[in-house]
Amino acid sequence: xxxxxxxxxxxxxxxxxxxxxxxxxxxxxxxxxxxxxxxxxxxxxxxxxxxxxxxxxxx
Numbered sequence: 001x002x003x004x005x006x007x008x009x010x011x012x013x014x015x016x017x018x019x020x021x022x023x024x025x026x027x028x029x030x031x032x033x034x035x036x037x038x039x040x041x042x043x044x045x046x047x048x049x050x051x052x053x054x055x056x057x058x059x
Contacts, residue, residue, distance in 0.1 A: 009024070011023055011024045011028075014046075014050060016049075019031055019032070020032040021040065021046065022037060023050065026047055027043065027047075029043040029046055029047070
């Protein structure tokens with residue numbers, strides 16, 4: 001194996017009342033399930049709540 005590139009990637013950790021998510025962009029949501037991270041394919045409602053939260057909290 002040969003490493004060709006290392007890139008620093010940032011994301012936002014979003015804690016809800018029932019799950020922990022990682023947001024890499026408006027359509028890049030992932031859910032933490034134990035030790036794994038799984039993509040969230042239907043993320044429109046989650047993105048709407050996220051936008052509402054950051055607007056109300058001036059983030």
